[in-house]
Amino acid sequence: MRIVKNGDVHVSVPIGMSKSQVERFIEEHADWIAKARQNTSERQQRRMAFFQQLPLQTTAQKASALRRLMTMVAPMIERHAKEMGVSPKRITARAMISRWGMCNVKTGSICLSYYLLLLPEWCVEHVVVHELCHLLEPSHSARFHALMDRYFPRWREARRETRKISL
């Protein structure tokens, strides 16, 4: 049994279990469900509050965010791309909350989230190196992790820190 994002309860039951058995099971776990729902909604509120620190409603706000983000990442991209022997074709930014960056391996373009501005610089750098690594290895394979070990040895720590901050 688990709580999904919108607060719904999803229950997986063995084949053959009757509807009343399922209902009883849910009733017996009412307290757990209430508590889990509460936790989920609190976590979502914290996440919302985190992202709202960077307002992106107006064109001016977006332009300012883009400028600040590019100022921060340009030197990182230049340095790491050179070291790794890759050359991204295009760097863009979007207001993404579900991921920090994306890499289109085919076109060689990297898209970064404006919200990286809310992270410490070394966490941003970890995202930058992660996306650059995709130009060498598209999937999150063992080879990918070996590349991360080589080009950003503290990547695990940075990933942990990033998750902690934004949750």
Ligand SMILES: [Zn+2]
């Ligand atoms: Zn990735």
